[in-house]
Amino acid sequence: MGLRRRPTRKERVLAQYSSAEAPVYYVQAVDGSAPEGKCLRSRLQLLQDLLADCPPGDLLDAGCGPGVLSKALLTSHGDAFRITVLDQSLSMIRYCRASASEVGEVRPAVGQLEALPFGAASFDVTVVTGALEYADAAAAVREIARVVRPGGLVIVTMLNPGSPYRLVEWFVYWPLLRMLAVAERLLGVPVDRRHGMAITGIRTLSVHRLSRLLADAGLRPEKVVHYDFTALIPPLDRLPALARLADRVTRRRASADALPDWLATGYLLTATRAPVPDPPGRNADDLRIAPDPAASVTVPD
Numbered sequence: 002m003g004l005r006r007r008p009t010r011k012e013r014v015l016a017q018y019s020s021a022e023a024p025v026y027y028v029q030a031v032d033g034s035a036p037e038g039k040c041l042r043s044r045l046q047l048l049q050d051l052l053a054d055c056p057p058g059d060l061l062d063a064g065c066g067p068g069v070l071s072k073a074l075l076t077s078h079g080d081a082f083r084i085t086v087l088d089q090s091l092s093m094i095r096y097c098r099a100s101a102s103e104v105g106e107v108r109p110a111v112g113q114l115e116a117l118p119f120g121a122a123s124f125d126v127t128v129v130t131g132a133l134e135y136a137d138a139a140a141a142v143r144e145i146a147r148v149v150r151p152g153g154l155v156i157v158t159m160l161n162p163g164s165p166y167r168l169v170e171w172f173v174y175w176p177l178l179r180m181l182a183v184a185e186r187l188l189g190v191p192v193d194r195r196h197g198m199a200i201t202g203i204r205t206l207s208v209h210r211l212s213r214l215l216a217d218a219g220l221r222p223e224k225v226v227h228y229d230f231t232a233l234i235p236p237l238d239r240l241p242a243l244a245r246l247a248d249r250v251t252r253r254r255a256s257a258d259a260l261p262d263w264l265a266t267g268y269l270l271t272a273t274r275a276p277v278p279d280p281p282g283r284n285a286d287d288l289r290i291a292p293d294p295a296a297s298v299t300v301p302d
């Protein structure tokens with residue numbers, strides 16, 4: 002009898018997002034009161050604000066998931082953008098197309114971020130939110146740079162590896178949930194009542210590392226925006242009264258612009274492709290991106 006092979010990271014990510022229920026769970030999370038919902042909504046708001054000033058054109062939503070962003074853009078911007086959605090999960094793409102059809106139209110594509118099935122310079126705007134963490138980031142960034150037109154805009158987001166919230170979630174909270182699941186299994190707790198946390202395949206990069214990847218791919222990193230500030234750590238943020246209180250405090254401080262970046266659970270980077278090619282040798286150092294002390298983080302198995 003052969004030993005069962007451990008699934009690769011890629012297989013785990015595919016499995017996580019490929020079930021027929023995955024799109025519904027994701028959309029429910031966006032609408033729900035759990036901390037994931039708060040993070041997703043603040044990312045969505047930030048993107049809509051950024052794209053409000055963007056000239057119309059061809060937009061690629063790469064790693065689109067169930068298409069929450071594309072649907073929101075179709076609703077708020079009408080037909081300003083011709084939107085193409087891409088995901089490696091067929092169930093996400095099917096859901097995305099059906100859901101977008103309530104308000105407009107998207108062009109669907111099943112494919113890999115690391116090998117985009119589009120010609121060079123096909124899009125004016127390429128958006129990759131919540132997906133680079135699961136991909137081979139360097140290969141994906143090269144592909145994103147290839148498909149964006151000269152003068153075009155790239156927007157990427159990343160979970161913030163320097164945030165205490167994420168560090169506690171990845172190195173304490175999730176491992177504890179997994180240990181609890183093992184104990185519950187040994188104690189005969191029924192499967193549907195056990196805790197646990199699937200292995201996610203998340204790998205994150207600091208602002209500095211991601212900026213460097215963008216620059217190495219021929220893009221100019223421009224703006225960094227941190228989002229979803231929180232003073233709590235998991236699982237305290239799952240206590241509604243405490244979460245509401247922390248939210249009120251951080252919102253009041255955020256309006257005074259007094260919150261440090263490391264309190265944000267995610268960040269967004271914008272980059273542009275030069276209208277004419279940059280001279281050879283131009284890199285992140287030329288762009289004066291300050292080194293960022295936060296290490297890049299691979300979430301443990």
Ligand SMILES: C[S@@+](CC[C@H](N)C(=O)[O-])C[C@H]1O[C@@H](n2cnc3c(N)ncnc32)[C@H](O)[C@@H]1O
Pocket residue numbers: 014018063064065066067068069070087088089090093112113114115129130131132135136137
């Ligand atoms: C967390 S969801 C993000 C969805 C959406 N972009 C958003 O911000 O709501 C991540 C999505 O990325 C997709 N994905 C992960 N790795 C990918 C890859 N290498 N190529 C294409 N899609 C990928 C997953 O299938 C999943 O639908």
